[in-house]
Each structure stands twice: as structure tokens, then as C-alpha cells.
Amino acid sequence: MKKTLLLIFILSQVVAAQAAGLISGTVKEGTEQRTLPGAVLRLDKFNRYTVSDKNGYFEFLNVPDGDYRVEVTYLGYVTAYQEVTVKEGVNSVMDFFLQEDSKVLNEVVVMGDQARGQAKAFNQQKTNRNVTNVISADQVGRFPDSNIGDALKRVPGITMQNDQGEARNIIVRGLASELNSVTLNGNRIPSAEGDNRKVQMDLIPSDMIQTIRVNKTLTPDMDGDAIGGSVDLVTRAASGGQRISLTALGGFNPIRNGATGSGSFVYSNRFAGDRVGVVLSASYMNKTYGSDNIEGVWGKDDADNIFLEEMDIRKYDVQRIRRSISLNTDWKIDANNTIAADLMYNWRDDRENRFRTQFKDVEPVYDETTGAIAGYTGTISRETKGGIDNCRNKNARLEDQRVQSYALTGTHLLSPKFDLDWNLSYAKAQEDRPHERYIEYVQEGISMTQDLADPRKPFISAPGQSESAFLFDKLTEQHDYTDEDEYSAKINARVPLSAIASQKGRLHFGLKARIKSKERNNNFYEYTPVDGLPSLAEMDKATYTQPLTQGDRYIPGSFVSKQWLGNVDLNNPALFEKEADPSEYLVNNYQAKEQIYAGYLRWDQDITPDLTFIVGARIEHTRVDYEGNYVLDEDYDNADLRQVRNSYTNVLPNVTVCYTPLKNMVLRGVFSTALARPNYYALIPFADVKSEDREISAGNSDLKATYSYNADLIGEYYFQSVGIVSAGLFYKNLDNFIYNYLDANYTTDKFAADFPGLPNPIPAGEQWQFLRPLNGDEVHLFGVELAFQRKLDFLPTSFLRNFSVMLNYTYTHSITQGIYNEDGEERTDVSFPGTAPHMFNASLAWENNRFSARVSLNYTGGYLDEVASDAFEDRYYDSQLFLDANASYRIADGLRIFAEANNLTNQPLRYYQGSKQYMAQLEYYKSTFDLGIKWEF
Numbered sequence: 001m002k003k004t005l006l007l008i009f010i011l012s013q014v015v016a017a018q019a020a021g022l023i024s025g026t027v028k029e030g031t032e033q034r035t036l037p038g039a040v041l042r043l044d045k046f047n048r049y050t051v052s053d054k055n056g057y058f059e060f061l062n063v064p065d066g067d068y069r070v071e072v073t074y075l076g077y078v079t080a081y082q083e084v085t086v087k088e089g090v091n092s093v094m095d096f097f098l099q100e101d102s103k104v105l106n107e108v109v110v111m112g113d114q115a116r117g118q119a120k121a122f123n124q125q126k127t128n129r130n131v132t133n134v135i136s137a138d139q140v141g142r143f144p145d146s147n148i149g150d151a152l153k154r155v156p157g158i159t160m161q162n163d164q165g166e167a168r169n170i171i172v173r174g175l176a177s178e179l180n181s182v183t184l185n186g187n188r189i190p191s192a193e194g195d196n197r198k199v200q201m202d203l204i205p206s207d208m209i210q211t212i213r214v215n216k217t218l219t220p221d222m223d224g225d226a227i228g229g230s231v232d233l234v235t236r237a238a239s240g241g242q243r244i245s246l247t248a249l250g251g252f253n254p255i256r257n258g259a260t261g262s263g264s265f266v267y268s269n270r271f272a273g274d275r276v277g278v279v280l281s282a283s284y285m286n287k288t289y290g291s292d293n294i295e296g297v298w299g300k301d302d303a304d305n306i307f308l309e310e311m312d313i314r315k316y317d318v319q320r321i322r323r324s325i326s327l328n329t330d331w332k333i334d335a336n337n338t339i340a341a342d343l344m345y346n347w348r349d350d351r352e353n354r355f356r357t358q359f360k361d362v363e364p365v366y367d368e369t370t371g372a373i374a375g376y377t378g379t380i381s382r383e384t385k386g387g388i389d390n391c392r393n394k395n396a397r398l399e400d401q402r403v404q405s406y407a408l409t410g411t412h413l414l415s416p417k418f419d420l421d422w423n424l425s426y427a428k429a430q431e432d433r434p435h436e437r438y439i440e441y442v443q444e445g446i447s448m449t450q451d452l453a454d455p456r457k458p459f460i461s462a463p464g465q466s467e468s469a470f471l472f473d474k475l476t477e478q479h480d481y482t483d484e485d486e487y488s489a490k491i492n493a494r495v496p497l498s499a500i501a502s503q504k505g506r507l508h509f510g511l512k513a514r515i516k517s518k519e520r521n522n523n524f525y526e527y528t529p530v531d532g533l534p535s536l537a538e539m540d541k542a543t544y545t546q547p548l549t550q551g552d553r554y555i556p557g558s559f560v561s562k563q564w565l566g567n568v569d570l571n572n573p574a575l576f577e578k579e580a581d582p583s584e585y586l587v588n589n590y591q592a593k594e595q596i597y598a599g600y601l602r603w604d605q606d607i608t609p610d611l612t613f614i615v616g617a618r619i620e621h622t623r624v625d626y627e628g629n630y631v632l633d634e635d636y637d638n639a640d641l642r643q644v645r646n647s648y649t650n651v652l653p654n655v656t657v658c659y660t661p662l663k664n665m666v667l668r669g670v671f672s673t674a675l676a677r678p679n680y681y682a683l684i685p686f687a688d689v690k691s692e693d694r695e696i697s698a699g700n701s702d703l704k705a706t707y708s709y710n711a712d713l714i715g716e717y718y719f720q721s722v723g724i725v726s727a728g729l730f731y732k733n734l735d736n737f738i739y740n741y742l743d744a745n746y747t748t749d750k751f752a753a754d755f756p757g758l759p760n761p762i763p764a765g766e767q768w769q770f771l772r773p774l775n776g777d778e779v780h781l782f783g784v785e786l787a788f789q790r791k792l793d794f795l796p797t798s799f800l801r802n803f804s805v806m807l808n809y810t811y812t813h814s815i816t817q818g819i820y821n822e823d824g825e826e827r828t829d830v831s832f833p834g835t836a837p838h839m840f841n842a843s844l845a846w847e848n849n850r851f852s853a854r855v856s857l858n859y860t861g862g863y864l865d866e867v868a869s870d871a872f873e874d875r876y877y878d879s880q881l882f883l884d885a886n887a888s889y890r891i892a893d894g895l896r897i898f899a900e901a902n903n904l905t906n907q908p909l910r911y912y913q914g915s916k917q918y919m920a921q922l923e924y925y926k927s928t929f930d931l932g933i934k935w936e937f
Contacts, residue, residue, distance in 0.1 A: 030097040064086070075720060282324065338411045379446070440473045459554070747767060781813070856885070901930075
């Protein structure tokens with residue numbers, strides 16, 4: 001570390017000693033003066049060029065004294081020029097105001113909001129050195145997407161896993177959420193999930209973000225823990241002049257005849273002679289809806305007869321409230337120094353009631369003569385899920401999730417040849433589920449029949465059901481809480497360093513520290529009625545006779561009402577005996593601390609005006625300190641708190657080559673490396689030993705981080721009329737990937753090796769089952785990405801020229817080595833979990849200066865989601881096809897109305913077990929419809 005700091009100091013002194021001047025400024029639209037990121041600026045001498053940043057700001061370092069002509073190019077806009085004189089040690093400030101290129105598009109009004117958004121996105125994507133996809137806020141508005149996850153599913157190579165009808169978990173190029181990263185203005189967003197590193201993408205509303213940048217390859221100045229990719233959410237920045245935007249929306253959700261109400265507000269302005277900028281954004285959504293769900297668990301007997309071991313019929317009622325507020329400010333102290341602050345607070349409440357009829361503990365009854373299955377017996381459960389009746393829970397299970405982020409950034413031109421920026425940030429994610437209550441009534445030993453003629457929609461019936469025969473079984477309340485904090489500090493510097501005369505070269509170097517902590521603290525109590533509870537028939541009930549979307553025979557039935565469950569006084573000792581049940585929470589609780597220290601060197605060098613390379617490396621050193629509980633035979637009073645400390649270092653080299661054979665064509669070749677740290681809970685030194693069942697489950701503190709070698713080759717051609725055609729190949733080799741392994745032959749010798757110094761519960765000669773995460777050997781992942789997007793301005797009539805089309809397709813294939821079944825045999829029949837083989841997006845749009853309309857299609861092929869001990873137990877996420885539509889009409893300047901329709905195909909969320917025919921989950925949400933108004937002035 002000392003050597004790195006010394007190198008930075010020496011370089012800063014050397015370049016500062018050399019005489020030169022600099023040029024800086026901003027690039028804006030000529031009409032509305034909004035800043036334009038991704039503009040290319042060139043000097044007419046020395047092959048010098050630069051690119052405007054996310055705020056439209058640009059700078060030329062180390063410019064020799066003299067007179068220059070500066071050229072600015074931007075897709076969809078007329079090329080602009082200005083003259084400037086550079087003097088030693090002086091920052092020559094100049095601003096550009098670009099005009100739309102009406103000649104190119106053959107339109108009087110060239111670009112509506114949609115085309116402007118595309119222009120901003122494509123210019124950034126074109127000028128980025130790494131492989132990226134960029135979505136602007138205007139582009140997000142073209143689709144009926146209420147959250148960031150729904151917007152991201154339109155990007156090539158990205159698919160989303162849904163929860164309650166909204167996109168939540170991101171999969172990039174076939175790699176699950178834990179193998180990707182999500183940042184806000186370049187700073188990591190922590191995870192509110194209890195045991196992993198997933199960032200829930202449905203927590204952040206789409207109208208709070210200015211730009212979404214998906215980095216599919218990394219450069220050395222970026223955090224290395226993003227094997228699939230890094231998604232950077234960029235908040236709004238103040239442009240020129242005052243802007244106010246108001247949006248109001250109302251909608252209808254047929255699944256529960258519920259309503260959606262939402263609104264957003266944006267205020268932007270610059271003060272003090274444009275030196276101070278402020279953007280205040282706020283968003284609110286209140287949505288009442290639900291879902292219809294059936295689930296099944298399949299089993300086999302010794303004769304390979306397949307039947308349902310469990311089946312659920314579930315009715316969900318949901319209220320989702322999403323709030324967000326952000327403040328972004330910047331202060332231009334002078335031409336050389338700027339300070340900026342970015343603050344965001346997101347808060348989502350999910351209130352959920354679930355009414356579940358469950359057929360469980362199902363066992364076949366065999367004909368004594370033929371040995372064939374003659375019927376089934378089992379238990380039927382009627383369970384109500386809810387919460388206490390207070391101002392927060394409102395008789396429902398409340399999931400309170402919050403993510404907050406605060407960052408302070410400085411950028412400084414310390415000399416004409418030395419550029420420095422720094423950032424301090426704090427972020428926190430938390431999930432709180434207070435007073436979550438369940439009550440369950442059961443009828444045991446009842447005869448059942450199974451209709452398995454169509455295993456895609458199987459059915460279990462029990463003619464002997466009777467509400468008076470359903471007896472009280474269990475009443476519980478729990479409180480689950482998880483939070484994750486991250487403190488971050490980083491500093492970056494840039495100096496001229498060219499190895500080729502007259503060609504541009506830059507050396508980037510920097511340091512970063514991330515201090516992370518995560519804690520899960522759950523509890524669980526069971527309540528026994530002092531005088532018992534009556535049968536279900538005598539309780540305050542809610543009866544649901546309306547069939548679910550799956551079919552007329554899927555009727556939920558009768559349950560204890562959510563009002564009774566929410567209002568019963570569980571803490572009255574005259575009514576209930578309260579007892580903690582540590583088996584439900586103790587081994588799940590943990591504390592985790594991580595410290596990540598990184599440094600990098602990055603050298604950008606032009607070989608010719610058309611050929612550029614980036615070469616460099618990043619070093620990341622990780623220290624971990626985890627605590628978990630060791631529990632032997634449910635002796636929770638004597639649980640052993642165990643702690644583990646570890647550290648490791650990763651070196652991440654990177655080479656990127658960019659070639660521009662034509663003005664609007666870019667070819668990129670990249671070799672990069674990345675890593676993914678194991679999920680928190682996988683590393684926790686917990687163990688849950690159950691001698692009676694001969695089972696042990698545990699974490700694995702010896703897990704290695706997954707390390708990936710990546711190769712990418714992609715070509716892009718950009719149309720001046722705002723469009724793109726691209727094709728690319730990618731390959732990833734993952735070492736030490738992580739999966740859950742069930743060892744069915746676990747012995748006393750193995751235990752002694754895995755748990756040194758702890759009492760050995762396994763008697764000699766016995767074989768137990770041991771479930772824990774392990775490192776697999778390697779994964780080979782191959783993929784192809786194709787994309788086309790363009791306004792059809794070459795067609796013969798003005799009506800046809802207003803059409804635009806968007807198509808993209810991604811194919812992925814994986815080969816996995818090193819996954820073993822419970823008998824220690826390697827499985828060769830599995831792909832890497834999360835690798836969707838086919839991803840396809842299409843949209844057709846029409847737009848003029850008043851009206852716009854779009855129909856959008858999104859398809860993802862089915863893929864393996866969870867690997868089990870054998871192929872029959874594997875769990876798959878089934879294919880999905882979504883069709884959405886939206887339209888808007890401008891009533892007057894700045895005032896428009898719009899309409900949106902989502903999920904017109906009524907696409908369900910479906911999992912299957914082993915083979916596609918065996919349904920594991922089938923959940924419907926139905927379509928949703930919204931109507932709104934937007935006013936900008």
C-alpha cells in the first residue's frame with residue numbers, strides 16, 4: 001500500500017512539473033439545454049479527443065499552448081465547432097449547445113422524447129470502452145415498467161425472476177443475482193435479503209433514475225465482484241434552468257379488483273450563476289392486488305410410481321406501497337473543482353395475507369393383491385398467514401424493506417495534467433417483518449385421491465373433509481430482521497501517459513476501501529391456548545369459494561379470519577402460554593463483517609486514431625469475520641457461538657481493445673477477470689445436528705470465492721438517425737462455483753475432520769446425511785447476443801417513417817463440472833443454475849410530435865434454478881412470455897396523457913420438478929391496466 005501511494009505521489013509531481021493548459025466545459029441540447037452524456041469532442045491537432053460524462057461535462061488535459069478548433073459529434077444532432085486559445089496553466093472553459101439533425105431524419109420535428117432518450121443512451125454506449133448496454137430515463141418511459149427490474153428485462157442478455165408479479169432478481173448472461181452487482185452512482189447497494197447478496201430490483205421505482213448502465217465487462221477501476229455484470233443506477237443531475245415534472249397514475253388490477261395509485265415529482269434548477277445545481281425527486285405508489293397459486297412436491301416409491309407428496313392451494317392478498325425520495329446537488333466551486341452530494345431513500349411496505357390449504361404427509365395405500373397404489377392418506381391443513389392489528393401491520397404480514405444511500409463526491413483538476421476525484425459513501429439495506437402470525441387447523445388421517453392425468457395441473461381431493469373435523473394445531477408469532485451496512489471510500493487519479501508520439505494515452509490509478517457488516521436476528525414464539533380453541537367450524541372464519549385462475553376445482557376453502565388472528569391477545573397469560581422455539585431461528589441468526597481493500601492501475605492508449613487498448617489490473621484483499629451457532633440435538637440453551645476469521649487476495653487482470661473501422665462502427669474485444677464472494681450464510685460457521693434424524697446441516701467457512709475468466713467480442717454499428725445493429729460472442733470460465741451438496745454417507749471420521757474440538761455425535765459404523773455448500777470444479781458458459789433497433793426513417797411515406805422497431809436475442813449454453821450426488825457420483829446432466837438458453841425482446845412503436853404507441857414482447861426460455869441430489873429433485877424455472885402495451889398523447893406543450901397495459905398474456909410464474917410436466921409452482925397475477933397524466937414545465 002505504501003509503495004502504491006508513493007507511486008501516485010511521484011507521478012503527480014512529474015506531470016505537475018510539465019507546462020500545459022487545459023480545456024473544459026459542458027455539452028447541452030440547444031433547445032431545452034439538457035446535458036448530453038457520451039458526446040465525442042476532438043481537437044484539430046495532436047489527435048486529442050475526450051467524451052462528456054453523465055453530466056455532460058468534458059475536459060482535455062495537457063493541451064499545449066496554441067489555437068484549436070474543437071469538434072463535437074453526437075448521434076441525432078448536428079456536429080458543432082468552436083475556436084479556443086489555450087494558455088499555460090489556464091483552464092479554457094467553453095460550452096456547446098447542439099441542435100437536432102432534422103436533415104438526417106427528414107422530419108421537421110426530428111426527435112420526440114423517445115428518440116432523444118435513445119440518442120443519449122446510444123451515445124454513451126458507443127463511447128464506453130467496455131461492453132455495455134445503456135438505458136436512459138426517456139427510454140424507460142417508453143415501456144410500462146414501474147420498477148428498475150421490469151425495465152432491465154428489455155436489455156439483451158438479461159432476464160428477471162419475478163415475485164408477486166414484479167421483476168425482482170436479476171440474471172445477467174445466465175448468471176444468478178449473487179454473481180452480479182448493483183450500484184447507485186457507482187457505489188454498491190447492499191442487500192436486504194437474509195442470507196445472500198441479492199439486491200431486490202423491485203424496491204427502486206424506475207422514475208427515480210436518469211440512466212441505467214449495464215456493464216457486461218469490467219475495467220480495472222470497477223469493483224471486481226461482478227462475474228455476470230454490474231448494473232449502475234445513475235440518478236438525475238441538474239441541467240440548465242428550472243424544470244418541474246408531475247406525474248399521476250391510476251390503475252385497475254383484476255386479480256383482486258384492486259386499484260393502483262401512484263405519482264412522482266421532479267424539481268431541477270441551477271442557482272448562483274449556474275454554479276449550484278439541485279434535483280429533488282419523489283415517488284409514491286400504492287397498489288392492491290394479489291395472486292393465485294398452487295404448488296406441488298413430487299415423490300417416487302420403490303416401484304418408481306410418481307405421486308404428490310404435498311400440494312398447496314394458496315390465495316394471496318397483497319398491498320404494495322413503494323416510496324422513494326432523492327436529492328442530488330452539485331457545487332461548482334470554480335472551473336477546476338466541483339463537490340456533489342447524492343442522497344436517496346427507498347421504502348417499500350408489502351402487506352400480505354395468505355390462505356393456504358395444504359395436503360401434506362401424503363402416503364400411498366397399496367392394494368394387498370396387486371401391490372398397485374389404491375389410494376392415499378395424509379393430513380389436510382388450513383393455514384392463515386397475517387399479522388397483528390396495528391397501524392403498521394393492519395392484520396397482515398408486513399415486510400418493511402428500506403434501502404438508503406448517501407454519497408459525497410469531489411472532482412478536481414489539480415493541474416493541466418493531473419485530474420483527481422474522490423468519493424465517500426454510506427448505504428444501508430434492511431428488512432423488518434414484525435408481528436408475523438400464523439394459525440393452522442388440521443384434519444389428520446384422511447383418505448385422499450389424486451388426479452394426475454395432467455401433471456401440469458394435478459389435483460388432490462379428500463371427500464371426507466369437514467370444518468368441524470379441523471382441529472387447532474398451531475398458533476405462532478415471529479419477528480424477522482436483517483440489515484446490511486456498507487461504508488466506502490475511494491480515490492482515483494488520471495494523468496497523461498502516452499507511449500506513442502502524437503497519440504492519446506492516460507494512466508488511471510486509485511484506491512478503495514469497503515467496510516461491510518450484515519446481521520440476521522430472528523425470533524419465533526409458539527402460543528398454546530390455556531383452555532384450547534374450538535374447531536374451525538366454530539371460529540371466526542373467512543370462506544373463499546371463488547375458484548383460482550388455475551381452474552374451477554382449485555377452491556381455497558375456509559380459514560380463520562385475518563381479523564381474529566390480528567386481534568387475539570397472545571400476550572395475555574390467562575389465554576395463552578408463550579414459549580420460544582429456537583429450532584425456528586437460532587441456527588439462522590448470524591453476524592458477518594467484511595473488509596475489502598482494493599487498488600488498481602489502468603492504462604488507456606491510442607495506437608492509431610482508430611485503435612485503442614486498455615490494459616491494467618485490480619487487486620482486492622478481503623478480510624472476513626463471521627459468527628454463527630452450533631446446536632447439538634436441539635440443546636439450544638447450550639448452543640455454542642462459533643467464530644471464524646479469514647482473509648484472501650485476488651488479482652484481476654484486464655485487457656480491452658476497441659477498433660473503429662468506420663465513423664459509426666465499433667469493434668470491441670475484451671479479456672477480463674472477476675470474482676463472486678460466497679453468500680453470507682454459506683460462510684457462517686453454524687451447524688444444526690439432529691441425532692434422531694441422523695442429519696446435519698452446516699455452513700462452510702472454507703469456501704473459496706468463485707473466480708471467472710471472461711472473453712468478449714462484439715461489433716456495433718450506430719445509425720446517425722438513432723439506431724443500432726450489433727452482434728457479439730462471449731465466453732466465461734468459472735472456477736470454484738458454489739452449490740449445495742448432500743453427503744448421504746457421512747461418518748464419524750468425516751465429522752472429526754470438519755468440526756475439530758467439538759463433541760462427535762456420530763456413533764462408529766453409522767452413516768448420516770450432511771448438507772452443506774461446496775465448491776464445484778468449473779463451469780464453461782458460451783453465449784451469443786444479437787440486437788437491432790432503428791427508426792424506420794428510410795420508408796417512403798411520412799406515416800411509415802414514424803415506425804421504429806427493437807429486436808434483441810441472446811443464446812447461452814453452459815457445461816458444468818464438479819457437481820456430485822448424495823452417493824458421491826459426479827452429475828453430468830446439469831447445466832449451470834440460472835442459465836436461460838433463450839432470451840428475446842421485440843417491440844414495435846409509432847411516434848409523431850403528439851402521439852406515441854408501443855407494443856412490447858419479452859420471452860425467456862426455461863432453465864435450471866436449483867440443483868438437487870438427483871435429476872428427479874432438480875427444480876426448474878419455466879419459460880415466460882410477456883406482452884405489454886402503452887400509448888401517450890400530448891394535449892398541449894408539456895402536458896400529456898398516457899395508458900399502459902401489462903402482462904396481456906396473463907403469464908404465470910411456473911416452476912417444475914425434474915421434468916417439465918411435473919408442476920412445482922403455478923402462480924397467476926392476471927393483467928394490469930393504468931391511465932395517467934404527466935405535466936412538465
